[in-house]
Amino acid sequence: MRKSKLLIFFLILSFLSVLFLPAFTFLYLYPSIETLLIKNAEEQAGMVADHFIMYFEVPDDDLTREYVTYDLMDEIFEILDNFSLEKVKLFSSTGEVLFSTTPEEIGTLNTNDYFRVLVLRGQTFTKLVQKNSETTEGVVATRDVIETYVPIMGKDRVVGAFEIYYDITPVSYTHLRAHETV
Helix, strand or coil: CCHHHHHHHHHHHHHHHHHHHHHHHHHHHHHHHHHHHHHHHHHHHHHHHHHHCCCCCCCCCCCCCCCHHHHHHHHHHHHHCCEEEEEEEEEEEEEEEECEEEEEHHEEECHHHHHHHHHCCCEEEEEEEECCCCCCCCCCCCCCCEEEEEEEECCEEEEEEEEEEEEEECHHHCCCCCCCCC
């Protein structure tokens, strides 16, 4: 009798464990990891944007194309390769793309609400975009990325913004081997 009660206890305990662990992972761990990933990406994007800002003097009124120098472009392309960045854009305060690592986007306007309501009011905006889903601009992502918009503050207002896409696609062993130094 005692052995059967103990067996039933362990059976119930095992059953509850099998139910609890996936629920805990899905409802708690995954959202926590996503939140941490986004927070880290925002911090990194802020540091990258601060680094890029060193390549021009922030104006009091508005960024224009004259602030996109060859030195800034060279630095953006170098950082792009070294820090797993998928894309970088520089916007004016009107939402015009002054520079993009995707050249056909230069001159286009970002008129989305998140840009006007959040970014142009001084708030960083970040979104996790999974492969084959749409970015905030309606483009289907070919990799897992974190899309971050970092406002550039002038004397007393936002004068522009950087858009930085971090590639967070899991890195394969073959990819790592290709980048080993001899």
